[in-house]
Amino acid sequence: MCGIVAIHDPRSPEGPSAELGRSMLDRVEHRGPDGRGERTVGPTWLGHVRLAIVDLDEGDQPLGPADGHWAVVNGEIYNHHELRRVSGLHFATASDSEAALAAAVAGDLDQLADLRGMFAFVVAHPDGRGVAVRDPLGVKPLYWARVDGATLFASELVAFAPEMRGHVEEFPPGFRWTPQEGLVRFRELHVGGEPIADVESARTAVRDTLVTAVRRRMMADVPVGVFLSGGLDSSLVAAVMASFADDVPGPVHSFAAGTEGSSDLLAARRVAEHLGLEHHERVYDADEVVSCLPSVVASIESFEPSLVRSAVPNYLLAEETARTVKVVLTGEGADELFAGYAHYRDITDGADLADELLRGVSGLHNLNLQRCDRVTMAHGLEARVPFLDRDLVNLAGRIPIEWRLPGELGQEKALLREAFTGWLPEDLLWRPKEQFGDGSGTADVMTERAAELVPEDDWAQQRVAGLPAPRTREELAYQRMFADRLAGIDARVLGRFATA
Known part of the structure; x- marks a missing residue:
């Protein structure tokens, strides 16, 4: 469990303002007393404060395997062991959060529907693309604001500075967002099935x-x-x-x-x-x-x-x-x-x-x-x-x-x-x-x-x-x-x- 902040700003070739990201992360620091990390990946800045639950020694974030994709994840992926067995991604840690990263870089974003758990995360790809995701029930919080061409994400409302608050919205549960496609539902809350017989x-x-x-x-x-x-x-x-x-x-x-x-x-x-x-x-x-x-x-x-x-x-x-x-x-x-x-x-x-x-x-x-x-x-x-x-x-x-x-x-x-x-x-x-x-x-x-x-x-x-x-x-x-x-x-x- 953690607090996350991300800023995606395609207008800035050197990456978004780290100072802005750090100030937002400061306001959600209570969510992660065990560690803090940040990384700029092209047009995306990622920030994370960690509450260490799984893989205490190697689970620090942002997470990133050798192929250059990075993620900040809030939540738990309960089926991460199964997902590791079927993923072709190189895993650098034993953290369950890395399974979320694997689903996001698999090439088919529909694989996000396979994630079991509570989660909100943002992934930055080495080619400048990115994706933000929230679980279908909204167990984990995620808010976002689109301001002057930049898109900002955070775990709590308080992360956003007063001058941004008029732009803040709740990120909808069960959706993913990419700069190219916008918001897309990746999983319905109910998937149907035959009624129980007795x-x-x-x-x-x-x-x-x-x-x-x-x-x-x-x-x-x-x-x-x-x-x-x-x-x-x-x-x-x-x-x-x-x-x-x-x-x-x-x-x-x-x-x-x-x-x-x-x-x-x-x-x-x-x-x-x-x-x-x-x-x-x-x-x-x-x-x-x-x-x-x-x-x-x-x-x-x-x-x-x-x-x-x-x-x-x-x-x-x-x-x-x-x-x-x-x-x-x-x-x-x-x-x-x-x-x-x-x-x-x-x-x-x-x-x-x-x-x-x-x-x-x-x-x-x-x-x-x-x-x-x-x-x-x-x-x-x-x-x-x-x-x-x-x-x-x-x-x-x-x-x-x-x-x-x-x-x-x-x-x-x-x-x-x-x-x-x-x-x-x-x-x-x-x-x-x-x-x-x-x-x-x-x-x-x-x-x-x-x-x-x-x-x-x-x-x-x-x-x-x-x-x-x-x-x-x-x-x-x-x-x-x-x-x-x-x-x-x-x-x-x-x-x-x-x-x-």
Whole structure:
């Protein structure tokens, strides 16, 4: 996991401004505390800050084999061993990131569709060409700006200087860009397939596919942990990790956060004890929640209230986790695949629900995935999301929608729970869902302290220039914090919820 910056400027025969590139890289240095590198390749400048996870000794970037192609990569390629066997490229390191470079120089850019993982990368070729790529779900962030003939890329919005921010856009997930062809989709989110024929086959397939997805994401040369809220999704990830603990160096660590006595903390303790995990907690109070808000808003680069509320416990949890491990698995994506949210129950038509679930998965890069990436990378921590494995996303699309509705007990994600019968105590396996901000106790704190953030006489007449009208005093407070860090960013860059 890393931070990347790239500048492609065909107008400059000696290459783009290294000074500009370095200043952008300085602003995302928190994403890579273990190393820093840069290289100019013809009209392209590449910069990289590294969080060392795989091939600790030889995985520094920019990466470049003997034939003159160079890359900066943010993310993990989980099938890099298989890709090495079929590639004709000379590999100079054991880094998984070099598989991304191999796909980009293979001669057929359609081979990018073979990459499994979470990634955003830019490759510079020796003949002056280049390519930028982002994974189909947008698990890893990438932004770009086209200014005066130059094209600039970076992992976070903050990398762009204030005078450039009016030009910044989100680079779309599942697309590649070259100067010659522009934007081209290289892979659809769903690739289709025959519907699953019976419920028991669906349960077996869900269980086997999630187990494989978790094991893929345990790939590391450093200790690995799990964010454990005590809810179904993170508890299932933890259960699989505990069953395959020999796959990683050292013990499996679990991490939970919340206010004293909150339901998440209590449930997480029970899960960790049942699974034999090495458990850690971050207990915080109302004052800590309020005091960290400016840092949280700056980290997630968003002012959407529900995102901020859930990001606060995640931010404090990541801070605690980074003291022990560099890699953590999370439960993001399960609710969108298996209809876990309460509002899905209001959709009575199956086709409408299927459309809404697809919309939910497709929009995660502006919501939960953005939060997950930013709060962890703010502390030099890599988060991995096994529920959003390509195979599991495709499998969920093949499961008839009626099997993803609440079961006889009215419980959400019944099929997923049934698939893992016996992996957790029954009361934990069937624990009702709570939003992370609710289960951790943070939502209650925010409700209590919202009036302190924006006094009543201030709320009625104030608005942040360039941002949509705030819906609440709480949102106005977050908008102000956002503007302090990212003045000039067009709100449309933040996705549909920022402009509602």
